[in-house]
Amino acid sequence: MILGLVLVGCGRKSVNTSGNSASDSMTSIPSKIVSLHTVGFSDTTLAFIQGITFGKAHLGSKIIIDTLIATGIEFIDLENRDTILISSDVQGKYQKYLRPSTYDIIISYVGFNVLRIENVTFKLSEIKELDVLLGQGPYNIDVLDLN
Secondary structure, X not given: OOOOOOOOOXXXXXXXXXXXXXXXXXXXXXXXXXXXXXXEEOOOOOEEEEEEEEEEEEEOOEEEEEEOOOOEEEEEEOOOOEEEEEEOOOOOEEEEEXXXXXXXXXXXXXXXXXXXXXXXXXXXXXXXXXXXXXXXXXXXXXXXXXX
16 A cells, blocks of 8 residues: 655654563564555545554464454544544444544554554545554554654
């Protein structure tokens, strides 16, 4: 997939939170944006987002990438202080209509790092696609700031 949004100046940091010794030895794989771009504009007053959530994990000596069922996706409206929670379907796909605004998006799944994408702006009638890859490792928060 082609990354439609150039992430120049995009700050990335990893935040380690507390864990236990069993998971401390687990290899952590960073989470990342696979694709984030505007795919068009609609005739509605709302913005729209759709995408797929993938997971990347070690299985023995192999690395497996697959879609994640029931991934938690949280949209935090920074202007109106609202929070919207949804989850991906059995194919890892999700979609949601949103008010035009600026959002922080938090994507999480049990056993994988959390991905927090900050300052994602949705314009009136804009349609965006956001595909993400969550990496194995339950105690890291990978933060990407689009400012």
